[in-house]
Amino acid sequence: MWSYEKRLQYPVNITTTNPKLAMVIMTQLGGPDGEKGAATRYISQRYSMPYSNVAGLLTDIGTEEMAHEEIISAIVHQLTRNLTAEQIEGTPFANYYVDHTVGVYPASATGEPWTAAYIQSKGDPITDLHEDLAAEQKARTTYDNILRLVKDPEVCDPIRFLRERELVHYQRFGEALRSVQERLDSRNFYAINPAFDK
Protein backbone atom coordinates (compact mmCIF):
# COMPACT_ATOMS: atom_id res chain seq x y z
CA MET A 1 0.00 0.00 0.00
CA TRP A 2 1.20 3.48 -0.76
CA SER A 3 0.15 6.76 0.79
CA TYR A 4 -0.04 9.89 -1.39
CA GLU A 5 0.75 13.44 -0.30
CA LYS A 6 -0.44 16.43 -2.29
CA ARG A 7 3.03 17.92 -2.70
CA LEU A 8 6.15 17.35 -4.77
CA GLN A 9 9.28 16.04 -3.05
CA TYR A 10 11.04 19.09 -4.53
CA PRO A 11 9.10 22.14 -5.78
CA VAL A 12 8.69 22.80 -9.52
CA ASN A 13 7.66 26.31 -10.54
CA ILE A 14 8.48 26.99 -14.20
CA THR A 15 7.07 30.18 -15.70
CA THR A 16 8.48 30.04 -19.29
CA THR A 17 7.40 27.26 -21.66
CA ASN A 18 9.97 25.53 -23.87
CA PRO A 19 8.82 22.58 -26.05
CA LYS A 20 12.36 21.75 -27.21
CA LEU A 21 13.56 21.34 -23.63
CA ALA A 22 10.45 19.34 -22.66
CA MET A 23 11.30 16.75 -25.31
CA VAL A 24 14.80 16.33 -23.85
CA ILE A 25 13.74 16.17 -20.18
CA MET A 26 10.89 13.73 -20.92
CA THR A 27 13.49 10.98 -21.31
CA GLN A 28 13.95 10.99 -17.53
CA LEU A 29 10.30 9.95 -17.23
CA GLY A 30 9.98 7.34 -19.97
CA GLY A 31 13.48 6.86 -21.41
CA PRO A 32 15.98 3.99 -20.95
CA ASP A 33 17.47 5.44 -17.73
CA GLY A 34 14.43 7.36 -16.50
CA GLU A 35 12.54 7.48 -13.23
CA LYS A 36 9.70 5.17 -14.30
CA GLY A 37 12.24 2.45 -15.04
CA ALA A 38 13.95 3.10 -11.72
CA ALA A 39 10.74 2.85 -9.68
CA THR A 40 9.51 -0.26 -11.52
CA ARG A 41 12.93 -1.95 -11.25
CA TYR A 42 13.34 -1.52 -7.48
CA ILE A 43 9.73 -2.22 -6.56
CA SER A 44 9.77 -5.41 -8.69
CA GLN A 45 13.10 -6.65 -7.33
CA ARG A 46 11.92 -6.62 -3.71
CA TYR A 47 10.14 -9.98 -3.85
CA SER A 48 13.24 -12.08 -4.48
CA MET A 49 15.42 -10.12 -2.04
CA PRO A 50 15.89 -12.50 0.92
CA TYR A 51 17.45 -9.87 3.25
CA SER A 52 14.80 -7.68 4.84
CA ASN A 53 17.04 -4.62 5.28
CA VAL A 54 17.79 -4.61 1.54
CA ALA A 55 14.13 -5.27 0.66
CA GLY A 56 13.41 -2.21 2.84
CA LEU A 57 15.95 -0.10 0.97
CA LEU A 58 14.43 -1.18 -2.39
CA THR A 59 11.00 -0.17 -1.08
CA ASP A 60 12.19 3.23 0.12
CA ILE A 61 14.27 4.11 -2.95
CA GLY A 62 11.54 2.74 -5.27
CA THR A 63 9.01 4.94 -3.48
CA GLU A 64 11.25 7.99 -3.88
CA GLU A 65 11.63 7.20 -7.60
CA MET A 66 7.83 7.38 -7.95
CA ALA A 67 8.02 10.87 -6.47
CA HIS A 68 10.72 11.66 -9.04
CA GLU A 69 8.43 10.51 -11.87
CA GLU A 70 6.00 13.10 -10.56
CA ILE A 71 8.68 15.83 -10.51
CA ILE A 72 9.78 15.12 -14.11
CA SER A 73 6.12 14.97 -15.21
CA ALA A 74 5.50 18.35 -13.54
CA ILE A 75 8.51 19.84 -15.36
CA VAL A 76 7.31 18.49 -18.74
CA HIS A 77 3.78 19.73 -18.04
CA GLN A 78 4.88 23.22 -17.03
CA LEU A 79 7.23 23.47 -20.03
CA THR A 80 4.40 22.64 -22.47
CA ARG A 81 1.10 23.87 -21.04
CA ASN A 82 -0.77 26.52 -23.02
CA LEU A 83 1.51 26.10 -26.06
CA THR A 84 -0.04 26.93 -29.43
CA ALA A 85 0.44 24.80 -32.55
CA GLU A 86 2.52 27.68 -33.99
CA GLN A 87 4.90 27.56 -31.02
CA ILE A 88 5.27 23.78 -31.44
CA GLU A 89 5.70 23.73 -35.21
CA GLY A 90 9.29 23.18 -36.31
CA THR A 91 10.49 22.09 -32.83
CA PRO A 92 11.55 18.53 -31.88
CA PHE A 93 8.30 18.38 -29.83
CA ALA A 94 6.09 18.43 -32.97
CA ASN A 95 6.08 14.65 -33.52
CA TYR A 96 5.21 14.03 -29.84
CA TYR A 97 2.44 16.63 -30.06
CA VAL A 98 0.77 14.79 -32.95
CA ASP A 99 0.38 11.65 -30.81
CA HIS A 100 -0.17 13.14 -27.32
CA THR A 101 -1.06 16.85 -27.74
CA VAL A 102 0.45 18.34 -24.53
CA GLY A 103 -0.47 15.36 -22.35
CA VAL A 104 2.31 13.70 -20.35
CA TYR A 105 3.20 10.29 -21.82
CA PRO A 106 6.25 8.23 -20.75
CA ALA A 107 8.54 8.29 -23.78
CA SER A 108 12.25 8.73 -24.41
CA ALA A 109 13.86 11.84 -25.92
CA THR A 110 13.55 10.17 -29.31
CA GLY A 111 9.85 9.40 -28.75
CA GLU A 112 10.11 5.67 -27.99
CA PRO A 113 7.38 4.59 -25.54
CA TRP A 114 8.56 3.39 -22.12
CA THR A 115 9.11 -0.37 -22.02
CA ALA A 116 9.90 -2.86 -19.24
CA ALA A 117 12.69 -4.08 -21.55
CA TYR A 118 14.70 -1.14 -20.12
CA ILE A 119 14.91 -2.87 -16.75
CA GLN A 120 15.71 -6.22 -15.19
CA SER A 121 14.48 -8.13 -12.15
CA LYS A 122 16.73 -11.17 -12.20
CA GLY A 123 15.80 -12.89 -8.96
CA ASP A 124 19.43 -12.79 -7.79
CA PRO A 125 20.42 -10.24 -5.10
CA ILE A 126 24.00 -9.79 -6.37
CA THR A 127 22.89 -9.40 -10.00
CA ASP A 128 20.02 -7.06 -9.13
CA LEU A 129 22.14 -4.79 -6.92
CA HIS A 130 24.76 -4.47 -9.67
CA GLU A 131 21.94 -3.55 -12.07
CA ASP A 132 20.74 -0.94 -9.55
CA LEU A 133 24.20 0.60 -9.11
CA ALA A 134 24.60 0.84 -12.90
CA ALA A 135 21.09 2.33 -13.23
CA GLU A 136 21.89 5.14 -10.77
CA GLN A 137 25.07 6.04 -12.67
CA LYS A 138 23.28 5.95 -16.04
CA ALA A 139 20.61 8.28 -14.69
CA ARG A 140 23.28 10.60 -13.27
CA THR A 141 25.02 10.76 -16.68
CA THR A 142 21.67 11.55 -18.34
CA TYR A 143 21.03 14.39 -15.86
CA ASP A 144 24.54 15.74 -16.56
CA ASN A 145 23.77 15.65 -20.31
CA ILE A 146 20.46 17.45 -19.71
CA LEU A 147 22.10 20.11 -17.51
CA ARG A 148 24.51 21.00 -20.33
CA LEU A 149 21.47 21.85 -22.48
CA VAL A 150 19.40 23.76 -19.87
CA LYS A 151 19.86 27.50 -19.38
CA ASP A 152 16.61 28.31 -17.53
CA PRO A 153 17.39 28.39 -13.75
CA GLU A 154 13.78 27.40 -12.93
CA VAL A 155 14.40 24.12 -14.80
CA CYS A 156 18.03 23.59 -13.69
CA ASP A 157 17.11 23.76 -10.01
CA PRO A 158 14.87 20.63 -9.75
CA ILE A 159 17.07 18.77 -12.28
CA ARG A 160 20.11 19.37 -10.03
CA PHE A 161 18.15 18.04 -7.05
CA LEU A 162 17.29 14.85 -8.97
CA ARG A 163 20.92 14.43 -10.06
CA GLU A 164 22.08 14.61 -6.43
CA ARG A 165 19.62 11.88 -5.48
CA GLU A 166 21.26 9.49 -7.97
CA LEU A 167 24.54 9.90 -6.07
CA VAL A 168 22.93 9.18 -2.71
CA HIS A 169 21.06 6.14 -4.05
CA TYR A 170 24.31 4.82 -5.55
CA GLN A 171 25.99 5.14 -2.15
CA ARG A 172 23.14 3.28 -0.38
CA PHE A 173 22.98 0.49 -2.96
CA GLY A 174 26.75 0.09 -2.58
CA GLU A 175 26.30 -0.31 1.19
CA ALA A 176 23.47 -2.80 0.57
CA LEU A 177 25.68 -4.88 -1.76
CA ARG A 178 28.38 -4.91 0.92
CA SER A 179 25.87 -6.09 3.53
CA VAL A 180 24.78 -8.93 1.20
CA GLN A 181 28.40 -9.96 0.61
CA GLU A 182 29.06 -10.03 4.36
CA ARG A 183 26.51 -12.83 4.61
CA LEU A 184 28.23 -14.92 1.91
CA ASP A 185 31.39 -16.99 1.62
CA SER A 186 34.19 -14.42 1.25
CA ARG A 187 36.26 -16.86 -0.81
CA ASN A 188 33.61 -16.97 -3.52
CA PHE A 189 31.04 -14.15 -3.35
CA TYR A 190 29.86 -14.41 -6.93
CA ALA A 191 29.55 -18.15 -7.58
CA ILE A 192 25.92 -18.64 -6.58
CA ASN A 193 22.50 -16.99 -6.51
CA PRO A 194 21.93 -16.55 -2.76
CA ALA A 195 18.17 -16.29 -3.31
CA PHE A 196 17.92 -19.60 -5.21
CA ASP A 197 20.88 -21.88 -4.51
CA LYS A 198 20.44 -23.14 -0.97
Next chain:
Amino acid sequence: MPVVLCKHPLMMRIAEISFTMDELRLYLDTHPDCKEALVYFDELQEQRRAAVDAYEAQFGPLTMYGNVESGCDSWKWANGPWPWQNY
Protein backbone atom coordinates in the same frame (compact mmCIF):
# COMPACT_ATOMS: atom_id res chain seq x y z
CA MET B 1 -2.70 36.52 -8.20
CA PRO B 2 -2.35 32.75 -8.70
CA VAL B 3 -1.72 30.66 -5.61
CA VAL B 4 1.68 28.99 -5.87
CA LEU B 5 1.36 26.63 -2.93
CA CYS B 6 4.89 25.23 -3.27
CA LYS B 7 6.20 28.70 -2.31
CA HIS B 8 4.10 29.06 0.84
CA PRO B 9 6.38 29.11 3.92
CA LEU B 10 4.43 26.27 5.57
CA MET B 11 4.75 24.09 2.47
CA MET B 12 8.46 24.91 2.18
CA ARG B 13 8.93 23.92 5.80
CA ILE B 14 7.09 20.62 5.25
CA ALA B 15 9.20 19.96 2.13
CA GLU B 16 12.45 20.63 4.02
CA ILE B 17 11.57 18.49 7.04
CA SER B 18 10.21 15.69 4.86
CA PHE B 19 13.27 15.67 2.63
CA THR B 20 15.58 15.44 5.62
CA MET B 21 13.48 12.49 6.80
CA ASP B 22 13.65 10.88 3.32
CA GLU B 23 17.42 11.20 3.42
CA LEU B 24 17.66 9.86 6.99
CA ARG B 25 15.36 6.93 6.17
CA LEU B 26 17.73 5.68 3.46
CA TYR B 27 20.75 6.31 5.70
CA LEU B 28 19.14 4.36 8.56
CA ASP B 29 18.26 1.49 6.20
CA THR B 30 22.00 0.84 5.89
CA HIS B 31 23.10 2.25 9.31
CA PRO B 32 20.32 0.96 11.61
CA ASP B 33 22.29 1.46 14.84
CA CYS B 34 23.32 5.09 14.38
CA LYS B 35 21.98 6.70 17.59
CA GLU B 36 22.50 10.25 16.37
CA ALA B 37 20.38 9.63 13.26
CA LEU B 38 17.66 7.89 15.28
CA VAL B 39 17.34 10.85 17.66
CA TYR B 40 17.31 13.30 14.74
CA PHE B 41 14.58 11.29 12.96
CA ASP B 42 12.41 11.41 16.11
CA GLU B 43 12.80 15.19 16.40
CA LEU B 44 11.86 15.68 12.75
CA GLN B 45 8.81 13.45 13.10
CA GLU B 46 7.47 15.78 15.81
CA GLN B 47 8.25 18.91 13.79
CA ARG B 48 6.60 17.48 10.70
CA ARG B 49 3.42 16.57 12.55
CA ALA B 50 3.06 20.17 13.78
CA ALA B 51 3.79 21.67 10.34
CA VAL B 52 1.33 19.33 8.56
CA ASP B 53 -1.41 20.10 11.11
CA ALA B 54 -0.90 23.85 10.60
CA TYR B 55 -0.90 23.47 6.80
CA GLU B 56 -4.00 21.26 6.68
CA ALA B 57 -5.93 23.63 8.96
CA GLN B 58 -5.30 26.42 6.43
CA PHE B 59 -5.30 24.69 3.02
CA GLY B 60 -7.11 21.36 3.44
CA PRO B 61 -5.87 17.79 3.30
CA LEU B 62 -2.25 17.08 2.41
CA THR B 63 -2.19 13.37 3.27
CA MET B 64 -4.58 10.56 2.27
CA TYR B 65 -5.19 9.37 5.81
CA GLY B 66 -5.45 12.80 7.40
CA ASN B 67 -8.45 13.61 9.55
CA VAL B 68 -9.23 17.08 8.24
CA GLU B 69 -12.29 15.89 6.29
CA SER B 70 -14.25 15.12 9.46
CA GLY B 71 -16.98 17.64 10.15
CA CYS B 72 -16.76 19.23 6.67
CA ASP B 73 -19.91 19.66 4.61
CA SER B 74 -18.14 18.96 1.32
CA TRP B 75 -15.27 16.71 0.17
CA LYS B 76 -12.00 18.65 0.05
CA TRP B 77 -9.40 16.02 -0.94
CA ALA B 78 -9.98 16.18 -4.71
CA ASN B 79 -9.90 19.98 -4.85
CA GLY B 80 -6.92 21.69 -6.49
CA PRO B 81 -4.39 22.92 -6.75
CA TRP B 82 -2.59 19.63 -7.40
CA PRO B 83 1.18 19.65 -6.83
CA TRP B 84 2.10 20.11 -10.51
CA GLN B 85 -0.22 23.11 -10.92
CA ASN B 86 1.59 26.40 -10.32
CA TYR B 87 -1.30 28.46 -11.66
